[in-house]
Amino acid sequence: MAKKRIGILTAGGDAPGLNAAIRGFGKAAIGKYGWTLLGFRDGMRGLAENRYVELDRSILSGILTTGGTMLGTSRDKVHRMMVDGERRDMIPTIVENYEEAKLDALVCLGGGGTAKNAHRLAEAGLNVVHLPKTIDNDILHTDSSFGFSTALEIATEAVDRLHSTAHSHHRIIIVELMGHRAGWLALGAGIAGGADVILIPEIPYHVESVIDMIKRRQARGSTFSVVAVAEGAMPIEEAQQLEYARSLVKDASSPEAKAIAKKSVKEIENAHRGTSLALAEKLEAGTGLEARVTILGHVQRGGTPNGADRLLATRLGVAGADAIHDGHFHVTVADRGEGTELVDLDETAGKVKYVPTDHEWIRAARDVGTAMGD
Known part of the structure; x- marks a missing residue:
């Protein structure tokens, strides 16, 4: 043979x-x-x-x-x-x-x-x-x-380290983690690192809910908050627009209509990039605390x-x-x-394993007092 x-x-x-x-x-x-x-x-x-x-x-x-x-x-x-x-x-x-x-x-x-x-x-x-x-x-x-386990360790360590800066300067620290479609990494690192708020793509968030959570912490004497955000997490309004645009792609009756709908999806996704900075501005205005953003980016991919x-x-x-x-x-x-x-x-091809909204990790996060922005 x-x-x-x-x-x-x-x-x-x-x-x-x-x-x-x-x-x-x-x-x-x-x-x-x-x-x-x-x-x-x-x-x-x-x-x-x-x-x-x-x-x-x-x-x-x-x-x-x-x-x-x-x-x-x-x-x-x-x-x-x-x-x-x-x-x-x-x-x-x-x-x-x-x-x-x-x-x-x-x-x-x-x-x-x-x-x-x-x-x-x-x-x-x-x-x-x-x-x-x-x-x-x-x-x-x-x-x-x-790749996930190592990235989770790296992201968790980053959340850990940012806690000390947030505490020392009485700030809101937003740490943006990878996860364009699914929020497993941000959710896991947020729980493991003790983030006060975790925002993931599967649960569109209300900025007002995040502000309210931080204000409640302030009322209890906490002068800082750490927010873990997946890069694909969206405010409810943007998420609804994206969902509608994706439905047009699915229901398109011709290749031309599908191409136009896909372009609309891409435009919404591109407009969403960098919104951690916009979120920081809104939280700062709504709480009176300084807000800073850390984007880990490719650090999460690298190393041993x-x-x-x-x-x-x-x-x-x-x-x-x-x-x-x-x-x-x-x-x-x-x-x-x-x-x-x-x-x-x-x-498996073309399929995504999203975080179920009733997943044990989400239930655990909520039960220890972590806000999910909804």
Whole structure:
């Protein structure tokens, strides 16, 4: 039997644990199954441009603890990739490169966008396995994705540190955390860091409710407040506008109408950027306290993965190799309970794991007196 040749790539935003997952899959692929492993550079773009390097034991050695991705990454969409100044469908080229490299399977490490790309490639006939990565923890049907645990620690430490500044200067400190569509990171860090207010995309907020909460704290003698905000959290008015615009996209009767509706959605989303600063101004005016904003940004993505992410990434990597060995493709390797589960890409690609508004974390936050802005 010919030795299997497997491709692997990382796509989307970088996250702690990517290298650990490459190592976990690679060591199982090479050591357990004796396969040849080809690492494609810079995500889907490297796959389209046929840029790869053979990964062996020596290359995989020492990467368990390093952040980022040794293979590089990009956010390209396989069916709309920018090439020579224009958008092109690169799926046929990728299929050719897959066949030219004599690949038996392709492993894609990434988040929701990567799952959609993997799904498109699977529909084109490629044997694809997806390993779930994202600091947002918003991939459906997996308990956790590698990158989230480390980002949660980083975000929690930031909230911890900002408490002392808020207390010392009698200020409102707003810390903006990642989470464009789902609020898992802001919610978790807000609870763990003892934020007084947590604002997430799933619960549109009333500025007046936040002001009232801070005033109640002032009445009890508290001269400061810490507000943890997911970047996608919105005031109720903006959220209603966005929901209506998205409904127009869903109900559009023609491609032209859908394009116009999508443009409206994008305009609302773009107008929302930077609203933590606007929120600070409103809270300052409404409470009389100085308000300051800290945006953590890409700090949340970087650095050494913690033990939990190294363990999860290794487990999922090994499970991915086992899936290929057993002939299972077109799947996401999900973290479920104390083990792993293979979930069809149809169930994960393009889907978002939102925070349920009755989730235990939200109930816990409310029960300890944390305001959610509603």
